[in-house]
Amino acid sequence: MSLSSLVPLIGVSDVVVGLSLGSRLFLIAVGLSLIFGVLGVLNFAHGGLYMLGAYVTLAVVTGVIDNFWIAALAGALAVGVVGAAIEFAAIRPLYDRIDADLDQLIVTFGFVLIIHETVRFVWGSGSYSVDPPALFDFSVSLGGSTFGAYRLVVIGLAVAVLAGLWLFITRTYFGSLVRGTSSDREMASMLGVDVPRLYTAVFFLGSVLAGLGGALSAPLQSTSPALGDQVIIDAFIVVVIGGLGSMTGAFVGAMLIGMMQSLGPQFISAGSIAIPFLAMVIVLLFRPEGLFGGIGE
Amino acid sequence: MSATDTGGRVRKFGSAVADGWTRERFGLLGALGLVLLAFGPSFQIYLFTDFLVVALFALGFNLLYGYTGLLSFGHGLFYAGGAYGLAIVLRDLGPVFADVVGSGVAPLVTFVVGGLVGLALVVAVAVPVGWLSVRLEEIYFALITLAFGMIGYSLIIQDPAGLTNGTDGIIVLLGSVDVGGESFRIGARQTYYALTVVVVLAAIYGVWRVVNSPFGTVCKAIRESPDRAAALGIDVRHHRWMTFIISAAIVGIAGVLRAGLASVASPGLTHWSTSAVAVIATVIGGATYFSGPIVGAFIFLYIRWGISRFPTLDAYWELFFGALLIGVVLYFKAGAVGGLLLLRDRLFGEGRAGGDDGPTQGGGGAAEPGSSGDRADDRGDDS
Numbered sequence: 001m002s003l004s005s006l007v008p009l010i011g012v013s014d015v016v017v018g019l020s021l022g023s024r025l026f027l028i029a030v031g032l033s034l035i036f037g038v039l040g041v042l043n044f045a046h047g048g049l050y051m052l053g054a055y056v057t058l059a060v061v062t063g064v065i066d067n068f069w070i071a072a073l074a075g076a077l078a079v080g081v082v083g084a085a086i087e088f089a090a091i092r093p094l095y096d097r098i099d100a101d102l103d104q105l106i107v108t109f110g111f112v113l114i115i116h117e118t119v120r121f122v123w124g125s126g127s128y129s130v131d132p133p134a135l136f137d138f139s140v141s142l143g144g145s146t147f148g149a150y151r152l153v154v155i156g157l158a159v160a161v162l163a164g165l166w167l168f169i170t171r172t173y174f175g176s177l178v179r180g181t182s183s184d185r186e187m188a189s190m191l192g193v194d195v196p197r198l199y200t201a202v203f204f205l206g207s208v209l210a211g212l213g214g215a216l217s218a219p220l221q222s223t224s225p226a227l228g229d230q231v232i233i234d235a236f237i238v239v240v241i242g243g244l245g246s247m248t249g250a251f252v253g254a255m256l257i258g259m260m261q262s263l264g265p266q267f268i269s270a271g272s273i274a275i276p277f278l279a280m281v282i283v284l285l286f287r288p289e290g291l292f293g294g295i296g297e
Numbered sequence: 298m299s300a301t302d303t304g305g306r307v308r309k310f311g312s313a314v315a316d317g318w319t320r321e322r323f324g325l326l327g328a329l330g331l332v333l334l335a336f337g338p339s340f341q342i343y344l345f346t347d348f349l350v351v352a353l354f355a356l357g358f359n360l361l362y363g364y365t366g367l368l369s370f371g372h373g374l375f376y377a378g379g380a381y382g383l384a385i386v387l388r389d390l391g392p393v394f395a396d397v398v399g400s401g402v403a404p405l406v407t408f409v410v411g412g413l414v415g416l417a418l419v420v421a422v423a424v425p426v427g428w429l430s431v432r433l434e435e436i437y438f439a440l441i442t443l444a445f446g447m448i449g450y451s452l453i454i455q456d457p458a459g460l461t462n463g464t465d466g467i468i469v470l471l472g473s474v475d476v477g478g479e480s481f482r483i484g485a486r487q488t489y490y491a492l493t494v495v496v497v498l499a500a501i502y503g504v505w506r507v508v509n510s511p512f513g514t515v516c517k518a519i520r521e522s523p524d525r526a527a528a529l530g531i532d533v534r535h536h537r538w539m540t541f542i543i544s545a546a547i548v549g550i551a552g553v554l555r556a557g558l559a560s561v562a563s564p565g566l567t568h569w570s571t572s573a574v575a576v577i578a579t580v581i582g583g584a585t586y587f588s589g590p591i592v593g594a595f596i597f598l599y600i601r602w603g604i605s606r607f608p609t610l611d612a613y614w615e616l617f618f619g620a621l622l623i624g625v626v627l628y629f630k631a632g633a634v635g636g637l638l639l640l641r642d643r644l645f646g647e648g649r650a651g652g653d654d655g656p657t658q659g660g661g662g663a664a665e666p667g668s669s670g671d672r673a674d675d676r677g678d679d680s
Binding site for chain 2: 042090093094099101102103105106107109110111112113114116117118120121229233236237240273274277278280281284285288
């Protein structure tokens with residue numbers, strides 16, 4: 001099949017949907033990658049925190065103030081506080097253990113269960129939808145296909161988050177502490193960095209990103225208690241392919257998977273959902289540091 | 298059971314254990330408990346059968362985690378492998394066996410062959426998957442096994458080969474055996490219970506032998522310090538690979554039993570959330586002990602049953618296990634078995650390791666070969 005005969009199959013809306021899916025995945029995965037890059041903790045509960053962000057946004061929009069942006073900010077900060085509390089209470093005591101990595105994974109898995117049940121307890125098992133902010137609540141027609149304008153906004157926001165984080169990590173004093181601690185924890189500690197506090201701060205930041213992701217994606221998805229379990233696996237795929245700890249990697253990995261989810265079904269039907277996992281296996285075996293290695297790169 | 302047995306002569310307990318013959322006595326008591334249970338209420342038989350299957354699942358998982366330090370989040374793949382092997386043979390080859398051996402014993406023959414096919418399938422998958430996975434360690438091992446499990450999940454639900462019947466799964470009908478005018482259903486509660494007891498006890502004994510063989514000793518050495526083991530000339534990766542295969546095979550046997558018990562092989566078995574059940578049971582029970590996963594599975598199923606009697610709580614039972622999991626990892630890594638041993642030492646003074654009592658006794662002696670054994674000695678724990 002020649003390329004020209006393939007192109008008509010790909011509508012503009014498919015590309016936009018793919019990019020917006022990728023942006024959503026990036027917003028899920030970037031905090032996970034940041035936390036792993038600095039703390040070495042693979043946070044299984046990250047999907048749960050993402051889901052919590054969506055729920056808090058929903059609660060604020062319906063119950064407190066009918067402004068999506070304020071609600072999203074509230075959701076992000078609330079999740080950040082929850083994340084910092086989790087780190088302080090349950091992850092910090094484990095850093096010095098011999099098999100700290102696995103213990104932390106198991107503990108954060110415990111929080112997957114707790115967040116899931118708490119969300120069900122508070123909001124029930126039903127699914128909710130959040131309207132996009134009124135300003136962007138219209139459809140765009142482009143190249144013969146239509147899609148919600150909010151999808152374009154999410155793509156822009158993902159790029160903005162990437163740029164903001166990059167500037168934060170590479171251009172600020174705090175960012176230099178983060179990079180230093182990430183590359184050599186003992187040395188940073190000897191040079192006077194309060195490592196435990198920095199870790200809590202980074203976990204807070206990563207959780208804020210998870211909450212923000214959940215809040216901003218809320219208009220693109222139905223929010224139900226199953227959301228956390230669904231997205232955490234996608235987030236694992238993205239960060240592994242992009243490289244655990246890499247921001248740029250998370251972005252590229254997210255876009256790859258997003259496009260694959262949007263366009264893949266048109267080309268391969270049988271076994272298509274196995275492909276991202278297959279890609280994950282291949283990257284783990286041949287390039288465990290991911291396609292892009294290292295924090296802030 | 299053991300409580301009434303030892304209640305009157307607490308003092309003698311320690312020396313009786315030291316004499317060594319109580320192990321047999323406990324074994325007999327356990328066997329008696331298992332037989333008695335077969336005459337209990339139908340639901341209790343079901344629950345206990347369920348416990349035995351989950352216990353074997355967790356035990357197989359812990360062979361890898363507790364003995365070589367590799368945490369798999371993809372053992373659901375092998376659980377499902379056993380289940381689907383049995384289900385496919387029963388669905389597609391039942392009539393063939395009826396022609397060959399006669400319709401009377403055909404269901405039994407088909408079940409046995411199906412089980413063996415399930416086991417063979419699991420080993421055939423575990424050999425390459427294990428070979429690739431043991432190249433990685435720690436978090437990366439957890440991630441690659443998770444990915445393999447989810448590949449299996451994706452293939453089962455999308456069913457490109459037309460074998461697995463997609464998201465619905467395959468119904469497992471075990472049928473009835475007719476011999477000399479006598480007829481019994483293999484899937485009947487008591488029959489299936491007896492069958493499960495025999496298979497699970499044999500499998501536990503097999504694992505027990507592996508763990509206490511020179512091979513098992515090498516595995517423990519690897520767990521304590523892979524680098525030192527390698528320096529001593531041990532091929533660490535090869536040992537991990539072999540353990541991976543044995544572990545998968547044990548989980549596969551549990552999967553075969555699961556399919557028969559649930560009467561269905563469903564794709565959910567491969568999902569990572571099923572793999573997580575083994576993690577929860579093992580960690581709660583105590584990964585450093587041979588009997589840890591068994592006790593953990595007991596706690597998992599019976600506490601869940603206890604919770605299920607209160608409908609308001611039942612809806613949120615995961616919350617309890619999440620909190621329990623976190624509590625155990627943070628504050629008491631030795632888990633339930635460690636706690637029981639501590640309790641025993643407090644009550645009976647310095648007993649030798651062996652013959653621990655506790656929930657496994659109350660539930661019957663299924664855990665006997667494990668719990669009467671010993672602790673899989675401490676993991677050089679953090680503290």
